[in-house]
Structure formats: C-alpha cells, structure tokens
Amino acid sequence: MLRLLIADGNDRAGRGRHVERCGKTSAQTYAGVLRSLDRDLACDLVAPADADAVLPAPVQAYDGLVFTGSTLHVAEGGDAVRRQIALMREALTQGVPVFGSCWGVQVAAALAGGEAGRNPRGPEYGFARNLAPTRAGRDHPLLAGRPPAFDAPAIHDDAVLVPPPGSTVLVANGRLDVQAIVIPYAAGQFWGTQYHPELDLDEVAAMLSLSAEAIVEAGLCRDEAAVDGQAEALRRLHADPAGQPDLAWRLGLGAEVLEPARRRREIGNFLDALVRPTRAARGR
Template sequence: MIQILVADGNVAEARREHVRATGETSAEAYAALLAELAPDAACTILEPADTGAALPAGADLAGFDGVVFTGSQLHVSDDSEPVRRQRALMRTALEAGLPVFGSCWGVQLAAAAAGGSAGPNPRGPEYGFARRLVPTGPGREHPLLAGRPPTWDAPAMHLDAVLEPPPGAEVLAGNGLLDVQALALRLGAGTFWGTQYHPELDFGALSAMLRLSEPDILKSGLCRDGAALTAYADEVGLLGSGDRPDLAWRHGLGPEVLEAPRRRREIGNFLAHLVRPRAARR
C-alpha cells in the first residue's frame, strides 16, 4: 500500500464553492484519481489553508510516500496566512525528502517556497486549455513528460503563473503564453515535479470551473458575455462523453486531451518514478 497526502489548496469557503459546483472538493477529486491510477494507494486529505490544520493522530510526514498539492483560488503573491501555512508545508515536505507533485497553484507554491516567484502572467490567462505546449531541452529527456509528443494541449485554468523559477530548477515545458508550464526542482532531500496546467481535470470539472471563473474570463475578454461563456462551458462538458468528434474538431482537441490516460500522463509518471520507488524503500 502506498501512502499519499493530498493537500487541498483552498480555504474553507472556496472548498464549499467547489463542492457546490462539482460535487466534491479539489482534494477529494484528486484522491479519487490517484486511487484510480494506483489502486493500492491510500490517500489522506489535509486542508493546510485552515488554521490548526493537522495530520491525523499518530501520522507524520515521514510515513507518506508522496504529497500532492491541488489547485487553489489563492494567490501566492498575497502572502496571507493561508498562503504562508501552505508554503511552510511545501518546504517541510521537501526538506523531509518526500516526492511532491503540484498542478497550477501547486507549481506556483513550490517555486515560491524554493526562492522563485509567482504572480499574474503578463501575457494573459489560460482558461479551458493550454495550447501548443512544447518541452524544453531538459524536458525532452525528463521522466515527468515521458510519453508526451513534441507538442500537446492540456486543461488549464489560471491567471497567475511562475514568473521566476527558483535557482537550480529545471523548466521542462512552455508555450506561447507562458515559459514555465512544467517544472522540476529539488529542495533539501525532496523532489518536486509540477505543471501549470491541470492533468487531473476531467471535462465535467473543467466545465464547472469555467462557470466559477466567469467574472475573470469576461474581464479578460476571452468571452464576449455570460451567454458565450455558458455555451463554451456546455461544450467542454459534453466532450467528456467520448462520443463528440464534432466538438473535438470544433475545439481543435486531439487524443492528448480527449483520452484520460494521456491527459493524466504526468501524474502517472510521478507515481511510477518517484512515489513507488520511495514506497519500495520503506
């Protein structure tokens, strides 16, 4: 049995909002996905944004084989108490030698914890899908991206991004809107792998998150009005049926997004290359 700690990046009200929109928290969705990818995984959910958040009685970080950080509505640059608590958890986990994965908020948090910076992307947000992702030189050989083609698309939902990678970090992928779409770094004895895009999201969750982000999407000018956004979100949700080649064609999406094993590739690679080897050594 492998033991994975899933750290929900949201504060309590944002978690409730996420449940109203999708039926579960980000951490619950991530834990379900991890159990699907690794049936022998036991996931413990932690809500480190909350005051007094703690591991279950008798548990400690050393007993986990990996940590996963979800997305969040928080902003690393705000440096609020919920942000500081999560940054401290990231540092503690890595300095304890744990493998850590994070998507979106998670990669920004790791970069900040290791001495980099994150904030609003001056080239603009990505809502729906990050397009034409390409590996860097180091990324072409890195196990995080093993199996990815020379270019791919992925679910994405972000205003903020890693603006300055920390010293010694490897930037593994980017695209025309953002130089840091995938990142690897070491801190203490630990290893972090992460993506700015969301390999964990299915189309239903992505559709719901688009609706939640309506004010920011309209402000960005990516949709003309609420009706246009609703129509787009509806079509994204329908992509999950697996039987809408018309919508896949309309949105220019291929198997790297449409097929779940390919869409989730980075998470599977993290489990195979970092989590399982640690579990085998314990």
C-alpha cells in the same frame, strides 16, 4: 501499498465554491484520479490553508504529497499561504516527493526562491495550447509518453514568473515560459505542472463557470452566456468523448486531452518515476 497525502490548496470559502460547482473538493478529485492509477493506493486529505488543520499522520509517514489548485494568490501572502509553504517545506526537507498542479507549482517556486504572480501575458482558461517540452523536458521522466506538442486543461491567472535557482523548466508555450518544472529542495524533489492533468472535461466546464466574470473581463468571451455555452459543450463532450468527433473538432481537442490515460500522464509518471523509487530507497 503507497500512501499519499493530498493538500487542498483552497481555503474554506474556496472549497465551498468548488463543491457547489463540482460536487467535490479539489483534493477529492485528485484522490479519485490517484486511485484510478493505482487501486491499492491510499490517500489522506488535508486542508493546510485552515488554521485548525491537522495532518492525519506525520508528513514523513507518506510516500508522497500532492498539492491541488487554489483560488488563493501566493503574492498576496497571508497565513493561509504561509501554512501551505510550511507544509511543502517540511515534506521536501524530509525527502518526501511532492507533485503539484497550478497552485502547487507556485507554492514550490515561492518556497525555493522563485517568484509567482499575475502572468503579464494573460490568463489561460480552459486549455493550455501548444505545450512543448524544452530541451531538458524531452528526456525527463515526468513527460514520458508526451508528444512534441500537446494541449492540457488549464485555469489560471497566476504563474511562476521567475523559476527558483537550481530548478529545471520542462514545458513552455507562447503564453507562459514555465508550464512544467522540477525543483530540488533540501532532501526532496518537487515535480509539477502549471496545467491541470487531473481535471476531467466536466470539471473544466465547472471551473469555467466559476471564472465566467474573469473570462469576460479578459476578453476571451463576449459575455457570460458565451462562457456558459463553452462549458456546456465541454460537459456534452465529457459525457461521450468518443462518440462526438464533430464537437471535439470544434473545440480543437485531441487524444491528449480526451483520453484519461494520456491527460493524466504526468501524475502516473510521478508515481512510477519518483514516488516508487524513493519509497524503495527509503527501505519501505
């Protein structure tokens, strides 16, 4: 049985807002996705942004660590950020494989000597479009099964602006040069995506609603009513993705987003290509 630790990137306030909109925390979302990929997998959850957070077990007891998204900003620093960088440092130093989406990528980059901050090309709200593997990404196991171009759920203002020394960028698009990356650090490996392979369409809808003011400010919707309309369309499509091809067409969404197995591909690849081989190498 694999045992994974899931680190919720949000502070208490952020977790509260997420639960209000989604009915669960970001860490609980990841736990559900991981268990859907492996029914025998065990997940422990921790909120390392909190000063009183306690790991359920030493980090080296886990076969992998997963970092969720967050409303925090790496560039702003502070104890909530430093505690999360410290957890990732400890895991990678111990040789524990780490995966992260969005916030997790930015934390890993900051730890390894890169730079994360506000993307000067603007945010992505809803979906990252026309994602394309780099030359290195075409043959990397993180992207096994992905086509030459694809879309994925994405919600972010911040991004990795300068990759760390020794890292390998695997995916880019017109909005951002670092959409997926591999970062070696100490004895470990970080694999991650700026986009959110863990999010179902109803959760994308909830995140749009949470970000409505910022979406309007960015000029992506005329007003918050338009954001609500987009969110409602995604909720409807989530309820019946196969039975509403007209709605999928209007939203510009194909199988790489609509089919859970395809949408979550990077998470499954992380388990199969990094976590299980590392566990075997550690003699567990």
